[in-house]
Amino acid sequence: ATHKLLLLPGDGIGPEVMAEVKRLIAWMNQNGLGSFETEEGLVGGAAYDAEGVAVSDATMARALAADAVIFGAVGGPKWANVPYEARPEAGLLRLRKDLGLYANLRPAICYPALADASSLKREVVDGLDIVIVRELTGGVYFGEPKTIVDLGNGQKRAIDTQVYDTYEIERIGRVAFELARKRRNKVASFEKRNVMKSGVLWNEVITALHAREFPDVVLEHVLADAGGMQLVRWPKQFDVIVTDNLFGDVMSDIAAMLTGSLGMLPSASLGDLDATTGTRKALYEPVHGSAPDIAGQGVANPIAMLGSFAMALRYSFGRLKEAELIETAIANTLDKGLRTADIKSEGTTVVGTRQMGEAVIAE
Amino acid sequence: ATHKLLLLPGDGIGPEVMAEVKRLIAWMNQNGLGSFETEEGLVGGAAYDAEGVAVSDATMARALAADAVIFGAVGGPKWANVPYEARPEAGLLRLRKDLGLYANLRPAICYPALADASSLKREVVDGLDIVIVRELTGGVYFGEPKTIVDLGNGQKRAIDTQVYDTYEIERIGRVAFELARKRRNKVASFEKRNVMKSGVLWNEVITALHAREFPDVVLEHVLADAGGMQLVRWPKQFDVIVTDNLFGDVMSDIAAMLTGSLGMLPSASLGDLDATTGTRKALYEPVHGSAPDIAGQGVANPIAMLGSFAMALRYSFGRLKEAELIETAIANTLDKGLRTADIKSEGTTVVGTRQMGEAVIAE
Ligand SMILES: CC(C)[C@H](C(=O)O)[C@@H](O)C(=O)O
Numbered sequence: 168a169t170h171k172l173l174l175l176p177g178d179g180i181g182p183e184v185m186a187e188v189k190r191l192i193a194w195m196n197q198n199g200l201g202s203f204e205t206e207e208g209l210v211g212g213a214a215y216d217a218e219g220v221a222v223s224d225a226t227m228a229r230a231l232a233a234d235a236v237i238f239g240a241v242g243g244p245k246w247a248n249v250p251y252e253a254r255p256e257a258g259l260l261r262l263r264k265d266l267g268l269y270a271n272l273r274p275a276i277c278y279p280a281l282a283d284a285s286s287l288k289r290e291v292v293d294g295l296d297i298v299i300v301r302e303l304t305g306g307v308y309f310g311e312p313k314t315i316v317d318l319g320n321g322q323k324r325a326i327d328t329q330v331y332d333t334y335e336i337e338r339i340g341r342v343a344f345e346l347a348r349k350r351r352n353k354v355a356s357f358e359k360r361n362v363m364k365s366g367v368l369w370n371e372v373i374t375a376l377h378a379r380e381f382p383d384v385v386l387e388h389v390l391a392d393a394g395g396m397q398l399v400r401w402p403k404q405f406d407v408i409v410t411d412n413l414f415g416d417v418m419s420d421i422a423a424m425l426t427g428s429l430g431m432l433p434s435a436s437l438g439d440l441d442a443t444t445g446t447r448k449a450l451y452e453p454v455h456g457s458a459p460d461i462a463g464q465g466v467a468n469p470i471a472m473l474g475s476f477a478m479a480l481r482y483s484f485g486r487l488k489e490a491e492l493i494e495t496a497i498a499n500t501l502d503k504g505l506r507t508a509d510i511k512s513e514g515t516t517v518v519g520t521r522q523m524g525e526a527v528i529a530e
Numbered sequence: 531a532t533h534k535l536l537l538l539p540g541d542g543i544g545p546e547v548m549a550e551v552k553r554l555i556a557w558m559n560q561n562g563l564g565s566f567e568t569e570e571g572l573v574g575g576a577a578y579d580a581e582g583v584a585v586s587d588a589t590m591a592r593a594l595a596a597d598a599v600i601f602g603a604v605g606g607p608k609w610a611n612v613p614y615e616a617r618p619e620a621g622l623l624r625l626r627k628d629l630g631l632y633a634n635l636r637p638a639i640c641y642p643a644l645a646d647a648s649s650l651k652r653e654v655v656d657g658l659d660i661v662i663v664r665e666l667t668g669g670v671y672f673g674e675p676k677t678i679v680d681l682g683n684g685q686k687r688a689i690d691t692q693v694y695d696t697y698e699i700e701r702i703g704r705v706a707f708e709l710a711r712k713r714r715n716k717v718a719s720f721e722k723r724n725v726m727k728s729g730v731l732w733n734e735v736i737t738a739l740h741a742r743e744f745p746d747v748v749l750e751h752v753l754a755d756a757g758g759m760q761l762v763r764w765p766k767q768f769d770v771i772v773t774d775n776l777f778g779d780v781m782s783d784i785a786a787m788l789t790g791s792l793g794m795l796p797s798a799s800l801g802d803l804d805a806t807t808g809t810r811k812a813l814y815e816p817v818h819g820s821a822p823d824i825a826g827q828g829v830a831n832p833i834a835m836l837g838s839f840a841m842a843l844r845y846s847f848g849r850l851k852e853a854e855l856i857e858t859a860i861a862n863t864l865d866k867g868l869r870t871a872d873i874k875s876e877g878t879t880v881v882g883t884r885q886m887g888e889a890v891i892a893e
């Protein structure tokens with residue numbers, strides 16, 4: 168089968184790290200490890216500059232038609248003053264919403280070779296392997312009203328709305344429980360039920376789903392503020408963490424930072440499995456951002472982007488063997504002492520984006 | 531002048547740590563270091579058990595009449611199933627709201643003697659001294675609608691509303707800038723302007739306030755998710771962090787955990803200065819919670835509670851010398867190697883709540 172990929176490199180270091188995915192895809196095509204057809208499109212600031220919007224309807228149509236979207240990064244100081252609706256992030260948010268990508272999987276893995284790069288003690292993070300399952304199409308990100316009203320007298324009022332329906336909590340909970348069953352069988356659900364009604368409903372729905380469909384999985388309810396604390400104190404106590412869009416945004420960034428390997432972490436954003444076609448909409452992106460400060464210098468770490476492509480092989484195309492091949496190649500490259508500047512340490516060899524990409528392919 | 535204090539010990543370890551504040555107050559009264567009159571009231575689960583509400587109107591009236599409220603902690607598994615409106619936390623939230631305590635100051639200090647208790651590397655946290663200024667009476671905590679609607683078909687919809695008006699952002703910003711001027715002159719403002727309209731307004735108001743009244747203070751705008759990362763990566767880059775109610779809840783817990791000294795951290799919640807009387811409403815409470823797992827055993831750490839009383843001396847009564855006296859006594863007690871169980875390490879002497887309180891007074 169031929170897999171149709173839409174590549175959206177975006178802004179900043181996006182195009183540089185995407186170049187290494189293209190190199191990897193070309194190599195896989197040549198070596199009979201798959202048949203991938205790629206198209207490219209604009210998103211974020213790049214799309215705004217060319218088309219006046221953060222993602223055009225034409226690009227959206229191609230995203231809907233693709234088997235998977237491979238996304239780089241968006242944003243940068245250049246677009247600090249563009250209209251709110253056209254800001255680079257709006258492109259990413261529209262992709263998530265219009266593709267129905269409600270399940271964001273963010274693994275936080277601490278590579279032993281990099282444990283010393285963390286600000287946390289080695290014993291706290293060494294061997295860490297957790298996944299944050301973040302709800303991605305609901306909550307305060309998309310709830311209405313979302314507006315700023317002029318009250319007169321120099322006063323304005325800003326309103327955002329956090330909304331969750333039962334079915335939205337249920338389907339993300341199901342993703343978390345199913346994932347946990349393939350791992351260490353533990354789910355921690357983060358919410359703020361002592362203050363938020365959405366936290367009360369979240370807790371209620373996850374509790375009922377657990378009792379009904381997943382009684383074999385160990386479930387723990389954690390207040391989000393205490394959860395953030397525990398993530399910093401002893402992250403290895405967790406296996407799968409499931410939480411809403413906004414808490415997931417904050418917690419997954421913190422989890423990424425714990426590992427000392429921000430430039431290393433991939434993510435997958437998935438829609439529902441279509442029972443007829445057996446496929447799902449999906450977008451894969453590195454957890455790191457567009458890093459405008461180092462853009463264009465050829466020094467960015469492509470590993471998170473390559474790892475995101477490996478996730479595409481696993482979750483969109485069922486090619487587990489090829490996904491593992493890439494992941495092992497990444498680990499081997501690190502074991503040999505190759506490092507991009509963001510993860511360098513004494514006794515290692517610093518290489519650029521392209522050399523790192525080529526080294527992973529060589530492995 | 532006689533200072534009227536309302537003591538609200540609350541639940542769990544609240545009464546135990548409050549007992550040490552009472553001991554300290556009695557000692558200060560006896561030794562001519564102040565004239566304090568104390569009353570006690572019920573709050574949280576204790577109030578629910580006795581009066582059916584998390585804080586009664588009578589107690590609220592006494593809080594309004596007091597010069598300062600000294601608060602222990604609320605909550606525990608015993609009240610997991612009480613009605614939402616009467617849950618222990620509702621007592622604390624009503625106190626904050628009805629007293630108009632919009633400015634929550636949460637210092638995160640890493641005591642050198644305790645730096646090894648942190649999960650972070652010593653060099654990352656040793657000497658850390660930052661303050662989180664959290665907006666405490668607005669945002670998603672109090673915005674309406676806040677409700678769960680039954681949609682039929684087994685579906686419910688939960689709604690929380692994040693609301694901020696210009697004046698609310700301005701007054702908390704002013705607290706942060708003024709505090710920074712007395713410290714290292716740096717403010718970092720955390721919001722999520724790339725997703726939330728309240729973040730957009732927050733950013734706009736802080737920017738204008740800075741330009742108008744505090745151009746001498748160094749101001750930095752940080753996206754809250756990136757801010758959480760930076761807090762874990764290199765917290766010493768910050769001096770004062772100002773943020774909204776919900777982000778402040780999460781960030782201050784994380785900052786507390788960084789220091790390795792959760793049982794050590796005090797907080798102050800302040801209202802506006804009354805221009806006529808020169809006084810302000812205020813509540814002082816430890817950052818730690820009610821810790822039901824160790825309640826009643828006499829092992830809880832009273833230092834955060836004693837430090838909160840020191841903050842009362844500083845912010846409510848202008849008794850800076852006495853506040854410093856207490857803070858120095860706490861540091862000296864730690865230097866002598868006395869520890870409660872939560873902060874023990876090799877070569878230190880473990881003591882109980884009462885012994886720790888007495889040791890601080892002896893110093
Ligand atoms: C770029 C931004 C809109 C986005 C988010 O807030 O979801 C990012 O922080 C992320 O975590 O993917």
Ligand SMILES: CC(C)[C@H](C(=O)O)[C@@H](O)C(=O)O
Pocket residue numbers: 361362392619622623779
């Ligand atoms: C007890 C709870 C309502 C409270 C809050 O969320 O504000 C607590 O977590 C805090 O930080 O003081």
